[in-house]
Each structure stands twice: as C-alpha cells, then as structure tokens.
Amino acid sequence: MERTTQYPGLLIAIEGTDGSGKTTQAELLKHYYLSRGVAVVVSACNTVELIRKAISDLKQQNYLDPVTFSFLYAADFVDRFEHQIIPALESGQLVIAEQYVYTVFSRAILRGIAPDWISNIFDFALVPAKTFYLDLPVETLLERLHWKTRQERFFDYYESGMDMNLSGRKKDSFVIYQRRLIEMYRELAKTHHMDTIDATAPIHRQQSTLRSRIDALLSAHRKENR
Template identity: 30%
Template structure:
C-alpha cells in the first residue's frame, strides 16, 4: 500500500446492514454543501471485474480464492482509474468499502490477512486518511437486511458476519491510519453527525498546515 498526496481519502466500512452506504452518501452530500471538491465511490465497482464479481456473488458459488482475485483486480482498476486521479486533483474521496473489506471478509473466508496486505502494498493501493467502521451486531444487521427484503448472499450469514465483525473491530492493528469505530445501532442522524464532526476537524487541521 502507498501513501498519497493532494487529496483526502475517507473510507466507510462495516458488515452488511451496518448503514455504511447511507452514511457514505450523507458524508458526500455534506462535503459538497460545505464547498469541498468531493467524489463518492463504491466497491465492488461497476467496472469489468466488479460486474463479474457481482454476478458470481449472486450465484452463491464463488470460491474464496476466486472472490479474492476478483476483488483485488477490481480494486486495482478503481485505484488507477478513479482514486489516484481524484486525489491528485485535491478531491476528498469517499469510498463505500475498500481494501479493509477484503481484510475482513476474505480474511474471515480463510485468505491469510498478511497475504492480503502484501498484495495491496505490491500494487500501490493508497492508505486511507480515515477509516470509519460502522459496528453493529450480526443479529441486528440481519434484521435490517430482512426489513429491506434483501436476498442474502454467502457473506450475509450470522456466524460469518460475526467473524467479519471481529476482524473489523481489530483492523487498526493491520493498517497504519486513523480507524474510528462507530456505534451503528444509533440512529442515522446521530451517526452522521459523529462522522462529520471527525471529518470537519480533520479537514480543518489540514487547511491550517
């Protein structure tokens, strides 16, 4: 993984049902309202490998090593096409899932975490400035997904989600950056206000340098 210059990279993470996609969009909207140049991205992307990955995930027949390969290829494409160009232009890049998801989900699937980190370093994947992990128990996440009438994939079973959650709660030991654990059982407004409070202070500090 590499450091980056120019912009700011903010990542929202969490198990499925944690509300991270909602919070990523709210953060992006707030940044635009406050006058920042910002872009909102999501992984898996809608690129070549991201589309293949989504289709295979729907089938429920995707071996862990193949899932990892596709996630990595999709991310490399995203980094080269979207993330690095935006950072070089000074944008605040907000990402709904990033390589931290791979550490958590593919790590819980049996892919060695040291391999995941090594591969991402090799391909120069930028390290985020801030990672928000939206934490929620697996039971509550599943209840939320049921209310949304979601079809569950292989990554959305309770036992597996709890394994993923445990990795998320300890992800700070794997990446040299600011990791903030957020209680995602709180309401949407409270979570949003907590996030923008951190982001506002971080960006203000950068401006003063």
C-alpha cells in the same frame, strides 16, 4: 501501503458489514460537503462492469473460491484506485471510499487466506487519512433485515458464508458468518487504528460525529499543504 500526505486531496474510508449504513452516511457526507463548497467523490467497490459481471456469474454458479474472490476484488480496486481515487486526490478533492481494502481483508482472512498474502496484494493502496468503522451487532443487522428472514432464498450464498460449510440452513449460516465477520472487522479496526462509530445510534448522530472528525482532518490537512 503508503500515506496520502503527498496529495492535495484527502482520502477517508467507511467500512462495515452490509446493512451497517455505509451508503447512507457516505451520501449524507457528500451532500454536506458539496453544500460547503468542498469537491467530493464517493468511491464504491465492485463498480467495474466487466469484473462485477464476472463476480456475479461466479457467485450464481457457486464457483467463487477465496483466491479467485481476492484477485477479482483486487482487479476492481486497481481500476477504482487508478481511475477514480488517485485523480480525485491529485485535484484536491475529498474522497469518501465506501468500503476499502479492509472489507476484502476481512472476508478473505475468514476464508483461510493468510493475512500477509492478502495484504501484499494491496500493498500499492494508500492508507486513508482516517477509516471509520460502522459497528453493528449481528442482532441489529437481523432486525434491519427482518422482512427478508421469512424466506431463506433472500440470503446471499456468500454473505451467508454457505461456502464455508458453517450450517446446512442459510439463515443459521448467515448469523454465524456475520458474527465472525463483525469480530474480524473489530480486530482490523484496532490493528489499523480506525475510528469506531456506533451504527445503532440514530443516523443524524452518526453523521454529526463523522462530520466533526472529518472537518478536523480537512483543517489539519489544509494547514499541512499551505
């Protein structure tokens, strides 16, 4: 993975489990910077319609094995990277990637994919100027999903890790899988020098922290590109 210093724009990423607040924080950042006259693009994963349909169909049939999963998400990322992220960086915009390659890394590695193998698939990707990891304990995640927990059918098969044979009950499997996923995110956060944000803190406090750190990154980036 290469650095982004050759582009006039700035790339940041926001990572975390589903329910950690990535979308909320990304949208708040977008409106904040647009109000300050900064051109912003929020880039989300799994947005290519054809690939998204293929992933959905395979998930419904429980045919999404780890290798196929990795290649499909890589294909989605290539399209997103070439048609959204790079053009925005070339035009000097702030790109906020809501989930980047590290989400695919964590889910693939948990399913037995070798870290070097999955990393090599994404070796063309750029290293964000900074990646923020929204850290949320599984207990808090369950509280946020409490209205779903009464009926197991609401738990997604793959987000519950049912393909990994962790438990016969979907809710129990969900807890085991999400706990392991959070630990994997924390390991990747250390390895890739991410900034960890306490996702249990009030939304406005998280947003304030993100803004101040991104402001500093933008200021430094502008000086480097004068």
